[in-house]
Amino acid sequence: MNFADSEVVGAILGKAGYGLCNEPSEADFVLINTCAIRDNAEQRVRHRVRELRALQTRRPHLRVGILGCMAERLQSRLMTEEDNLSFVCGPDAYRRLPVLLRQVREGMKAAEVELSTTETYADIEPVRMDSNGITAYISIMRGCQNYCSYCVVPYTRGRERSRDPQTIVNEARTLFDNGYREVTLLGQNVNSYAWKEECEGQGVGFPELMQMVAEVDPRLRVRFATSHPKDLSDRLLEVMARHENICRCIHLPVQSGSNRMLQLMNRKYTVEWYLDRVDAIRRYLPDCSITTDVIAGFSGETLEDHQATLDLFRRVRYDYAFMFKYSEREGTYASRHLPDDISEEEKTRRLNEIIALQGQIALENNRLEVGRVYDVLVEGESHRSKVRLFGRNSQNKVLVFDREDAHPGTYRRVRVTDCTAATLLGKLVPNES
Ligand code: 5AD
Ligand code: SF4
Numbered sequence: 001m002n003f004a005d006s007e008v009v010g011a012i013l014g015k016a017g018y019g020l021c022n023e024p025s026e027a028d029f030v031l032i033n034t035c036a037i038r039d040n041a042e043q044r045v046r047h048r049v050r051e052l053r054a055l056q057t058r059r060p061h062l063r064v065g066i067l068g069c070m071a072e073r074l075q076s077r078l079m080t081e082e083d084n085l086s087f088v089c090g091p092d093a094y095r096r097l098p099v100l101l102r103q104v105r106e107g108m109k110a111a112e113v114e115l116s117t118t119e120t121y122a123d124i125e126p127v128r129m130d131s132n133g134i135t136a137y138i139s140i141m142r143g144c145q146n147y148c149s150y151c152v153v154p155y156t157r158g159r160e161r162s163r164d165p166q167t168i169v170n171e172a173r174t175l176f177d178n179g180y181r182e183v184t185l186l187g188q189n190v191n192s193y194a195w196k197e198e199c200e201g202q203g204v205g206f207p208e209l210m211q212m213v214a215e216v217d218p219r220l221r222v223r224f225a226t227s228h229p230k231d232l233s234d235r236l237l238e239v240m241a242r243h244e245n246i247c248r249c250i251h252l253p254v255q256s257g258s259n260r261m262l263q264l265m266n267r268k269y270t271v272e273w274y275l276d277r278v279d280a281i282r283r284y285l286p287d288c289s290i291t292t293d294v295i296a297g298f299s300g301e302t303l304e305d306h307q308a309t310l311d312l313f314r315r316v317r318y319d320y321a322f323m324f325k326y327s328e329r330e331g332t333y334a335s336r337h338l339p340d341d342i343s344e345e346e347k348t349r350r351l352n353e354i355i356a357l358q359g360q361i362a363l364e365n366n367r368l369e370v371g372r373v374y375d376v377l378v379e380g381e382s383h384r385s386k387v388r389l390f391g392r393n394s395q396n397k398v399l400v401f402d403r404e405d406a407h408p409g410t411y412r413r414v415r416v417t418d419c420t421a422a423t424l425l426g427k428l429v430p431n432e433s
Helices: 002-015 039-058 069-079 094-105 153-157 165-177 206-214 234-242 259-264 271-284 303-316 333-337 344-367
Strands: 029-034 063-068 087-089 110-112 135-139 182-186 194-199 202-205 221-225 249-251 289-296 320-325 373-381 388-392 398-402 411-419 424-428
Touching (some): 002 029, 002 063, 002 135, 029 039, 039 063, 039 069, 063 069, 069 087, 069 110, 087 094, 182 206, 202 206, 271 303, 344 411
Parallel strands (some): 029 063
Antiparallel strands (some): 194 202, 373 411
16 A cells, blocks of 8 residues: 555656655755555664664755654654654645655655545546556555554544546556556455446446456456455456456455454454355355454454354464564554554464464465466566566465576466475476467
8 A cells, every 4th residue: 555655746746846866866856655564564664763863964955754654653752852754744745745855855854744634536547656657556446444453554544435436447548548448446345336426427446446457457456455354255266257357366354263352353244254264255156265353462352262263263264474573552442442452472483373373374275276287377587586477376375487488477277396385396388389
């Protein structure tokens, strides 16, 4: 989401006459787009700010500011002695950046942190940054009002709002016309996407939007993130099943395998409900990969609760998981009412147990792939070797294979020959001439 937001910022500042440069040492302004979801994300930003401070001694006119969720959370606290930043700009205020930077150039400090109930940056064509020219993100909605008890996002990104579907389809079409072959539709909870005004005679929900984007061209792959399990609908699964170019991969954050924890987390579903959704995915889309997010050591988590998470992982057998230790965030319901009472060591121990189990499951899942043939969208050179390329299959698994006559930006068939827990190794199936 921040990556997509930075591309919007790039477009806004480009229009105001600013250009991108490659190194902070060439810059007049450095804008750091930040995440506030866990304390370690914020610590990394603080470290970066300290590095830039050292650069400022050699480049005194360099100005550093912070964008995004940390700006929203800490606001002008970031401009005092300790951090001494020149400007802060929250996620809904990017259109004001040209004004902000002008004030900073005139020697002032500047802050814009107002949240909006309507801003979606719908009319802004993002400047693609660090792009491979093949895959791109499209933001379809902003904000979140699920108020999971541990989560700071509803406070930093404001209320949920959806972007005009026509502008989303147009952006996807422009990307396709420019050679892109995959788009990922982004939102904190895409399943609650809702455009109530009429668009071609009816309101548009997420399944309809997916259909509209999938129909841009069958050669354009469509992915999406993130789905909240409480509203993953059969209607969406039906639309996915009807469109082969909607990728067979669903990210379905579970957070915990214990109903007691899920209730304290205010997730609004039970383990039984979650498993029913997993069954529905497997029914409609038998070859669909499922991935998740999980939090270890939330308030009051007992060993039994933790075991329930491990059991759920054994049941669902995810292909991939983002695994975190609970990090208490100021202002959330949990920080006010639920003690952060699991020790750091115990959180680490539980997290490591989940990581070890998930590593084993991913490897076993990948071993079952050996011998299968997949349509792979070739993305570029493998990081380890120039004679090898990598790409992804519909399930979002990375395949690495010898280059032969393949080119980035094209689809090729690849047979899986070997694997690790993270990667499938394969061989090109010759193109029929
Ligand atoms: N501590 C740890 N993990 C968190 N997440 C969100 N808030 C917290 C927190 N306070 C995780 C959730 C979410 C992912 C994006 O980040 O798993 O799905
Ligand atoms: Fe945070 Fe929950 Fe919203 Fe996700 S759905 S952004 S975890 S409040």
